[in-house]
Every structure is written in structure tokens, then in C-alpha cells.
Amino acid sequence: MGIRWVAGAALPLIVFTVFVHPVIADYRVPLRDGVYTETPQRCAEFRRGELDFAPYEVDKGGKQFQGPETACVVAMIKMVRPPHRYHVETTCREIDETFTQSFILDVPTRERFSLEGEDYQWCIPLATTMQKAPAAPPLRGMANKALIDYWADQNDACRGGSGDDPATDKACGRRAKAADELKKRGLCYRSVKGGQDWVRCRR
Structure with missing residues (x-):
């Protein structure tokens, strides 16, 4: 951005040039949405389901940039x-x-970044990882203890997930279905020995 200032008619024109680094107005990282890993080998491990979490994920057109177990929005x-x-x-x-x-x-590039001395590269679209997520098990065939454990897992995911993450909504929905099935079996969620249980x- 150039700023021009004239001191007077008899004085030479003085031009001040101010260089301003551009600010990205809508706050998004310039990366392709998807999962990022350190190496192709780590990417292959993630594709096979051998990694519990992806090192980094980019979502919402670059508006979300997050690491394992942490949901982050670019501010x-x-x-x-x-x-x-x-x-x-x-x-x-986080929780x-x-x-x-x-x-x-x-x-x-749009598919590579470096952070704290580590290099990461695009691995797989987020849509692919969601398609590979295991389907909810049939609740009617589960024993009471297994169903209670399943409800507890979905409860943790629902309460600890990000409010704008579709996975959180799915976990809350699965929790509700598990609770309905438990109630049909004559079980109630109430205080027991200082805590709460079915x-x-x-x-």
C-alpha cells in the first residue's frame, strides 16, 4: 500500500511506501482438506487402521486445523x-x-506443510475416513453389560467432542439409541454408590 505526502509546492515530492503483510480475512489455512501424516508409510498405516489418530486434519475449507484428540478452529x-x-x-x-x-x-504447497521442524503431507480425504468408520452394532443382540459399555463410550464421545464436528452429533445419536434400548430392558440410569450407572x- 503506497501513501503519498506532498510537503509543499516548492518542495520535492516525498513518497512513503508502507509494506503490509497480507492478512487472510476469512481465517483459513491454505491447505487441502484431509488427513496429513509425516511419511507415506505412516499414511499407509493410517489407511489400514493401525494408527489411533491422524497427526493432523484440515477441514471446512481450511477453517479447522486440528491435531489428535483436539478440535481447533482457525482464529x-x-x-x-x-x-x-x-x-x-x-x-x-479438548474434553x-x-x-x-x-x-x-x-x-x-496446498498438500504439504511444516510445523515445529516436522514435515507433513496430505494422505487421505476426510470423507474417506468417515466412510471407513465402523457401523453402529445391532443393539438388540448385545448383552446388558456390553450395551452399557457401548453407551458409556458414546457418552464420552458425545460430551467430549467438538460441537461443530459431525462425529459428535453421531455419537450423541448412538448414545440416545443405546439409552432407549437399555430402558426397554427395564434399566434406569441413577446414582449408585456415589456415582451413576445403569x-x-x-x-
Whole structure:
């Protein structure tokens, strides 16, 4: 952006040029949506289901940039060294805790980035990972204990997930279906020995 200032008619024209690094207005990292891993070998392991979590995921057109077990939304991004070094700030949620993260991100291409000295490359679309997610088991055929354990797992995923993550909504829906099945079997969720659990309903 150039700013021109004339001191007076008899004085020479003085031109001040102010260089401002561009700020990305809609706050998104310039990366392709998907899962990112350190190496092709790690990508293959993730595809085979041998990794519990992907190292990093980019979603919502770059608006979400998150690591394992942490849901993060890009709060600010600006270029600090052209052509591909950025200062990124994210707002993250882990279980019931909300916090911010600030880091320098190098993005030489839309499918590669470097963070804290580690290089990552695009591995697989998020849609593919969602398609490979195991289907919900048939609840009617499950024993009571297995069904209670299943409900507890979905309850943890529902309560601890990000509010704008579709996986959280799915977990809450599975939890509700499991609770309905438990109630049909005459079980109630109530306080037991200082905690809460599914027990036989009182008549």
C-alpha cells in the first residue's frame, strides 16, 4: 500500500511506501482438506487402521486445523514471510477445556506443510475416513453389560467432542439409541454408590 505526502509546492515530492503483510480475512489455512501424516508409510498405516489418530486434519475449507484428540478452529492467520510462512492462532477444545494455540506454519504447497521442524503431507480425504468408520452394532443382540459399555463410550464421545464436528452429533445419536434400548430392558440410569450407572429400575 503506497501513501503519498506532498510537503509543499516548492518542495520535492516525498513518497512513503508502507509494506503490509497480507492478512487472510476469512481465517483459513491454505491447505487441502484431509488427513496429513509425516511419511507415506505412516499414511499407509493410517489407511489400514493401525494408527489411533491422524497427526493432523484440515477441514471446512481450511477453517479447522486440528491435531489428535483436539478440535481447533482457525482464529487468525497472517503471512509473516512471503511466500509461504504464516503465523496461525487457533481456538481449541479438548474434553471440557478451551484454550488457544499459536504457531508458525510453512505451507510450500496446498498438500504439504511444516510445523515445529516436522514435515507433513496430505494422505487421505476426510470423507474417506468417515466412510471407513465402523457401523453402529445391532443393539438388540448385545448383552446388558456390553450395551452399557457401548453407551458409556458414546457418552464420552458425545460430551467430549467438538460441537461443530459431525462425529459428535453421531455419537450423541448412538448414545440416545443405546439409552432407549437399555430402558426397554427395564434399566434406569441413577446414582449408585456415589456415582451413576445403569441398574435395574425400582418398582
